[in-house]
Amino acid sequence: MTKVxxxxxxxxxxxxxxxALSLARQGIKVVLLEKAHEIGEIGAGIQLGPNAFSALDSLGVGEIARQRAVFTDHITMMDAVNAEEVVRIETGQAFRDHFGGPYAVIHRVDIHASVWEAVLTHPDVEYHTSTNVVDIRE
Known part of the structure; x- marks a missing residue:
């Protein structure tokens, strides 16, 4: 088998x-192409469960993401019509112990920045903005 x-x-x-970060951390040279003129992210908040933090840890950016996240003690799901509580899930220490990590919310911009900061400093990643890919050939 050929090594990539x-x-x-x-x-x-x-x-x-x-x-890009995952591949570079494995010694693979990466060229990252982005259509936008500058690197950035838009959007709203996203939820991060224990598996997400495990993935971020494996990329070496878990700690910075944790610093930017807001940790909750519970999740409440409400009925959209009458605003009554449908279910409440506790996400405190017992949740963390059971699932091996926390539950948190974070803005997409903050999670994107957490990963991009590591990408920008990795010597095996070269990135280009304002690049429109129209064809790929091996």
Whole structure:
């Protein structure tokens, strides 16, 4: 089997940046191409469960993401019509012990920045903005 030594990733969002960082941490040279003129993220808040923090830890950015996240003691789901509580899930220490990590919310911009800061400083990642990919050939 041939060992992969280089890769091209199209898209600099959270997924593309995380993939680039993961490959680079394995010694693969990465070229990351982004259509936008500058790297950035838009959107709203997202939820991060224990598995998400485990993935961020494996990328080496878990701690910075934790600093930017807001940790909750519970999740409440409400009925959209009458605003009554449907279910409440405790996410405190017992949850963390059971699932091996916390539950938190974070803005997409903050999670994107957490990954991108590591991408920008990794010597095996080269990135280009304002790049429109129209064809791929091996």
């Amino acid at each position: 030594t280089r890769a091209v990733i199209v898209g600099g969002g959270i997924g593309g940046a995380a993939t």
